[in-house]
Each structure stands twice: as structure tokens, then as C-alpha cells.
Amino acid sequence: MLFGFTGVELSLIIVGISLFGGILSGYPVAYAISGSAFVSFVVIAGLNEAGLLYTLQEINGTVQKIPVFEGGWERAILSTLSTWSQGVFSRAFGGNVETLLAVPLFVLMGIALERSNIAEDLLTTMAKLFGTLPGGLAIAVVLVGTLLAASTGVVGATVVTMGLIALPTMLKNGYSKSLATGVIATSGTLGQIIPPSIVIVLLGSIVGDMYAIGQENRANELGVTVLEMLGEPAVLSTGTLFKAAFIPGIMLALLYAAYALGYALLNKDKAPPVQLGEPDSYGLLSYYNNNPWLMVGAAVGPLVAMVFAWILMAQTGIIGTTVIEEEVTHGPLSGGTFALFVLCGFLITLALALRPSYDKKPIIAGLAGLALLLIADWLYVPADASGGDKFQFYIIPAILIVYGLKHALLRLLEIETLRVVSPPVILIVAVLGSILGGVTNPTAAASLGAAGAMMLAANRKLKDSGQSTKPIIWASLAVIVMLLMRGNFDLRMTMEDTSFEDKIAILVSLIAYHIALFGLLYSCWILIREKTMSPIINETTKVTSMVFVILIASLFLSLTIRSFGGEHYIQEFLQSFEDPRTLLIIVMVVLFLLGFVLDFIEIIFIVIPIVGPVIYAADPTLMPPAWITILIAVNLQTSFITPPFGFALFYLRGVAPKDVTTMDIYRGVIPFVIIQVIGLLLLWHFPEITTFLPELLPAN
Template identity: 30%
Template sequence: MSALILFITVFGALLIGFPVAFTLGGVSMILGLINFGPELFNLMPLRIWGGITNFVLVAVPLFVYMGVMLEKSGIAEEMLETMALLFGKIRGGMGISVILVGAMLAAATGIVGATVVTMGLLSLPTMVKRGYNIPLSCGIICAAGTLGQIIPPSVALVIIASVFNLSIGDIYLGAFIPGFLLVGLYLLYVIIIAIFKGEQVPAMPEEDLAKFRSDKMFRRIFFAFLLPMALIVAVLGSIFAGIASPTESAAVGAFGATLLALAKRSLNYKKAMAVMYDTMNLTAMVFTLLIGATAFGLVFRGMQGDTIILEFIEKTNMNPTTFLILVNAIIFIAGFFIDYIEISFIVLPIVGPIFQSMGLDLLWIGVLIGLNFQTSFLTPPFGFSLFYLQSVAPKEVTINHIYRGIVPFIVLQVIAIGIVIYYPQLALWLPKVLSK
């Protein structure tokens, strides 16, 4: 009963609007003190210290820094403009370019908000001007902007790995194929629209393309693609090849992003301070949530909450597959109301030991949950990507357009989750091959 009261109180406070980190920590400390007395304070500091000194989590501020640096320096902007012109000759070319740039930015940054805002500012007005269907344009930008949740080096995957005690390198390898499976589904959808409803995704005018070809095209391609691609290869290649740990490769990425900004001559004192401020702000948010979640996990387990859930599953004769689908359904629904970081620190510590007791591979589960986290940014009413896009959208684009446009992409994400559930080797094959 105490564990149930704790769980209901936390979710009730979150729905009312209390800050997540302080709700998790505050409610847990109060109910823990009532149930266990002052002895709780002997154990809590050790658990919190053990969490925040986890070397794996050093990768979080470094990857955040890399993403913010690429966004502030304008490199992300150039990638998008150049790709749009390269694919502009074909119907749906701009939509395809937005998805591909979203994948590239995901592999270079992993920062969802910056990606959606950048692509919304640059692409949406142009897509509307060129006669693209407005809901479809909104859906493409929001969906492409959230690819940083599943394509390495994703911060979400780092958090999942830390909660499940997995190797970051392994979960990055595991997420690689499912991540690009999702990209493939997005591209296929846009291509089908281009074939059957071409008027919704027209090609760009020839005069714009001619100007691009005559205006230092190869120089733009070099700075917009080859250099960022070299950074992506350096970061992910060093992890996959076993040359560097994910934390070390994150440092390579942060340093490389700084060099790219310097080479582009777009880094000054003001931008450097803005990058460091945003990095500090995002990192502080993650670690404050970690402290609150550590308190919640300790008290919840102390109240035998995980044991109660396991006993309930055993009494209902729920098989592992049914439990897996149930957990993914809960995460999907929770994503309508709360962020993936909160879900990570509330739900995953509870279900992780249960998955292990059922003999399921936590690496596969972690990749599935990473895919599921995509939807938390896209599902109304609190999908953050939807709000990011609305904040920079032209006046003629309404929230209704955005909501309508995102529905097909949510369906595609659910299909991707189903495929990975049915074919676990999509997540397990690459780590198994490259770890030999």
C-alpha cells in the first residue's frame, strides 16, 4: 500500500504541474521518512553520490555541448539548405532532404529541440511557399527532428544504458539499424506521397537550382557535408571500432564541433558563452532529475514496490511478450504527458529487474524503449517537438496543422517498434558481430 501511495502521489503531483525532479525527490523523502525513519538519511547520500559520479554519464554534457555548438555556429543551417537544393529537382525532394538532414543532425548532435527549431525556421516557410501540403510539412519536420532520440550518439540511449547498467557502445550499436529503419520508413512514406499525390510535394523551381549550381556549389557541399560527416565518422567510428569509449568519443565530438565552428569563422565570445550556458542548463536538468529519481527508486524498492509488481505478473500468468507489450504501451501513453527523461527515471528502474527475471535481453529492451521515446516528443497534448515547431512556424501554420501532420509519423514509429519486437536481431545482431 505504501508503494502504491508513493507512485500515485508522484504521478498526481506531476499532472498538477509540480517540477519533476523536486516531485520525485521531495515526495520520496517525505514518505520514506514516514516509513523508515531517520535511517533513510544514512543510505540516501551514498546512493545519490554513486549515481552522479557514474563515469558513463560524463558523455551527457559532452554530447550536449557538441550538438549546441553545431546549432549555434550555423553548421546545421548550412546542411539543411544545401541538402534541400541537392534534392530539389525531384518531387518530394525537400521533404526527403529534411529527413536526411534530421538523421545527420541526430548522428552529429542528438539535441531534439535545436534540430526541430532550426529546420522549422529554415524549411517550413520555404515548403509552404513552394506549395507543400502544410500538415505534411509539419509532420516531416517534427518527425525528422526527433531522430536524435534513437540514432547514436543519443543522450536518451546514454540514460537508458545507465539505468539498465548496459554498455553505451553496445546500445549505440544496437540502436543503429532500428534507427535507420525508422529513417527508411519516413523516406518511404514521403516517396509514396510523391508518387500518388505529387501536388502535395512539388519540385523546386529550376531557377533556384541553377543559382545554387553557379554559387560555389562544391565549397558549400564541402563545408555543409564533408566536414560534419567526418565528425560523425570520428565519433561513431571510434566507438564502433573499439578505439575509444563512448565518453572519450564524446570528448572527440565536442572538440571536433569546436574546430568546425572555428573553421567556419562563426565562433566568437558571445556564441561560446551561449553554448556553455545551454550545455550547463541541460546537463543540470538531467542530473537534478537523476538525483530525484535515485531517491524515488531507493524508497520504492524499500517499500517492496518491485516485488509487488512481479507478484502481480506471476498471479496473472503474464508471459514475457505480453509484459513487454504492456510496458511499451505504458511508456507510449506516459509520453503524452511527461518527458522521456522522467519516464527513464520513474519507469525503467522498476521494470528493468522484472525483464531480467523473465530472461529478456536488456539491450534489446533498451533499444525498443529508445524507439518508444521518439513518440513522447510527438504525441499531443504535450509533445515538445510540436511546441518547438509552433514557436517558429509562420502565421498561416496552426497547431491543428501540426497535430494532423504528425499522426502518420506516429503510426510509422509504432510500426517500427512492432518490427523490432518481432525481429529482436535487428537490435542484437550488430553488437554481437562487432564485439567478436
């Protein structure tokens, strides 16, 4: 054996050298990966023919040399092609094609928002809102990074956008270079974890299969079936991962903001308050006795109370359905009704908090309508009620709620911050709400997000040119009508026996559909006329092509590793660790180091298929698969900001002013790396952070 390594170990070393050499060569990553697969296979085949790559095995009492390609390189090629045709290709593009379709749609959604300058408006408005606080600009960057992460899901785009817009403003207003660069680089990587994240979508296309394979292997070892072992199928959907990632992502954003505030309080000269906008002409603070915390409490306190009430009632079975020994029990309150109650209640109470001196009669009417809605749903509307029955009981509360919402929205839109923030926030809520609420899967939600982003971009262009935006507003209302019809009526037109109320709902839905379609086509025409559509489509095509070409290239590399038994060797090595948590720590360390030199796409498509069947074979009650996946995502996010090789640091370095040195960026991100480690430790010791939301919300 050469240098004391077995033939398989030497082959893995050859593949690793070829891969990293190809990546460091400067060639596009997709070509480097596929080229390294071809080059390493040729080198291994040549050394195999020369008798230098072999393993020692005892056969019939004698130790014999077994080449890594037992039948020669010709047979290895045929075996590789057979493996490709019998499942690897279909696993990538067959069973997962619906999940992967969400990738170009989410990319389109993010790029449309970015190219329409909505991101710039968000950052400017947030800076005006929080600038007067110590470290306010840094807090604004964190909040905008969170919103952009939930809208773009692309790390590079978010870091570059905020680096171009926010960094000069922060430096001009006396912020330290380290804090400014650190908060921008780190907040930009939230797109790795906050849904709808491209990382989560791509992980979802892989880890579902890995979890199924791992549990099937564990069941075979125990001599039982997966259903007998788990009591349910081994399924891990992308929608579940979105739910699992939501709270960790928000937790990390809050930790970033808390650090920025703490840093500013301790170093007031390095993160001073800044007055970027005009003082509040409405005199809102004076109404709350110049106490901003009292104002914040009045604004978000009702929302917090309603959410806690929602969680409490969901856990006690008052809201939603519970399944006990295959018997379904419906709670007295519908989950959808209470979700509508929370959303409308927040908007109405927010208008009361931010415009307290206005006439309160519409607000009282709206709140009364919400109360009547809950009473009707609890006492008179059964869980299996038809849309017509619901309409009879909901019509009066609905009129009151619409009346209250109309006045509430008009008052809220007087506030510049809400005028700028509300459109993208509404889009994000619609996309995430449809996924987290179990209404639809991520792919359909991505379609909604892409269409909504195009309409928002067109709306912005129309406003800039002083033209009417009514077609887009009517189209948005039509989408809401379709969602309401879909949630309350049976819209299947192929049924032989369709009730009168369902026929009316189908007619209303058809009208709303054509209005929405016209609005979307009109939006596309506006973007084409303003010469914005072409760069949006071009950039979306580039990013999407990169993802899928890397997917194909990584499959080539995986087949090369399989051809000489490398995948089996790695899995056997990992299985030698008896404690699954120790194994997971080792895998996390390896992924963290790989994150310095490989993008998340390569790691997901190359590494996860190899280690996945082993780490996802653990008992899901001890190591929930969603928890493992979110740990991996946060771990990759950490490696993306860790000096000296973090990808986000290179993105920021490319757009930072010349007076900002690389060492300034390194010093700035180190505290945030520590925060990331703290976040990982919290997730490690408290898996409930990731499992709470999937268990609370309905399955997709």
C-alpha cells in the same frame, strides 16, 4: 482496507497523484519530482500513523493489520537514508560516472554545431540538392534530421531548429501544412534513437546494472552462478547499445523518406518540386545520359559493394578474429585495414563518379594503392606484427593512397553540397566510428566530438570573416595522425624496454598532440572573440544541470517508493506473468502512456530501475538485452510524437507560424506514428535488426 486497496497500493496511488500533480503544476520538473517525493512521503506517513494504510497478513492463524511503515515513519526515514548511503547514490554517481560524463560532452557537441549555424547550412544545402525531386524538401528535412540527431542527440533542439528554418521554406513553396509539420516533428525525434543519443547514454547508465541484477536473480532461482548460466558475465555496455541502435535509427529515417516520396508522387500539388539552387554548371547529369539513378548508382554503388564484402568476409572469418573454445584465431585480413580500405575507396570512387571528366591517373594510383594495401595485409603482415613491420609493407601503398586522396578531396570540395555536409559528417563518422569500431568507449568518443564541434564552429566563424583556417586544418590532421599512431604502435612511455620504432611513434604523437591542442585552444579563443562561446557554455550547463538534477530528484522518488515496499510490490506483480514477452508488452504500453506526461529522463531514472530487474531477467538468447533497450527507446520516441500530448508536438507548436494550427500538426504526425508502429513491429519480429551490428563489430 480503504476502497478495497491494500496500504501499498494506496501508497503507490498517492505517489502517482503527487508526481503528476507536481509536474502539471508548472514548477520545473526536477523540483516537481523531488517535491512530490517529499509530499507523498509525508502524506503516507500521516495516513500510516492514523492507521489507514496497512496490509492484511495471516500470522499464527489470525489475520493482522501490518502498517506500510511497520516501525513508524521515523524508522522508515532511517531505513531510507541507510539505503541511500549504502548503494543507491553510489550506483548513480559512482560506478556509472564515466558513462554519465558523456552527457555534457555530447550536449556540448550538439549545441556548438547548432549555435554556429552549421545546422542551417545543412538544411539549405540539402534543400537545394533534393528540392527538384517530388517531396524533395521533405526528404531533405529527414536527412538533416538524421544528421542533427547524430550530432546533437537532443530532441527539443533539433525540432525547434528545423521548425524555425525548414517550415517557412516548405510552406512558402506550396507544401501542405500537415506533411511539413509531420516530417519536421518526427525527424526531430530521431535524436532519441540514432547514436550518439543522450537517451542511449542515459539508458546505458541504468540498464547495465538492471541486466546484471536480473540475470543474477534468475541464476539464484536456478541455483547456479551467472557464469555457469550464461557462459559469460552479464554485461551490457553503452557502446553495445550504440551499435544496436544504429541500424534501427537508419531504418526509421528511410521509412520517413519513403513515405515523403510516396506522398509527393500521389499528391504532386501538395509537395511540388522546387528549384532552390542554380542548375548544375558542370553538366554531370548529361554525362550519365540525364539519368539521375545511374549517377546515384555510380556514386554509392562501390560503397554498397564494399560494405557487403566486409559483412560477408567478417562472417566467414576472413576479417577480424574469432574465438572458439577460448582459442583465438586471426583472419588473414585486419578489420582496421579493411575499414580504411572502405573509407578511402569510397572517397576515391566518389570523386571519379562526380567528376568523371577529370584526369583519371590520380584516381587509378589511389585505387592501386588500396589494392596493394589489401595484398600486403593478407600475404605479408601477420596479426601480431609490430608498427615498424607494418610501416615497411604499408609505406608504398600509403604514398599512392595519399596521392589519390589528395586529388579526390580537391575535386569533391568543388561541390558545394559536399563542402557543407562533409565537416559535420566527418565529425559524426569519427565519433561513431571510434565507438562502433571498438577503438574507444562512448565517453572518450564524446570528448572527441565536443572538441571537433568546437573546432568546426570556429572554422565557420573564420570563414565568415574571411580569415585563414589553416591552424584548425593542421589540428584536424594532427588528430588523424594521433589515431594512426595509437592504432599501430605501443605508445606507453612507462615501459622499460621501448623499441626504436615505438620511440619514433611516441615523438610523432607528442608533436601531433601539441598541434591539436593549439588548434583546440585557438578555436576556443576564436569563439570567445566572436562572442559565441558564452551562449554555448551557458546552454550546455543548463541542459546538463537539468539532466543531473532530475537524476537526483528521481532517486528521492525511488527511495520513497522503496520505503513502503512499492518497488517490491510492482516487481512481484510483473513477475506474475509467466511469458516474458507478454510482460515486455505490458511494460511497453505503460512506458508509452508515461511518455505523454514525463520526459525521457524522468522515465529512465524513475521507471526503468523499478521494472528493469524483471524485464532484463529473461533468457538473453530469447530476449537479448540490447533488443529490449532499443525497443524501449523507439517506444519512447513514438510517444513523443503521438497526439495530443507528444512533447515534440509542443516544441513545434511553439515555433510554427500562426496560420499553422494544432490540428495541422496532429494530422501531419499521424502517418508517422503509424510508421513508428510498423518499425516497432519489425523490431519485435526481427530482433536481428538490433543484434546484427553488435555481433559483427568488435566489443568495446
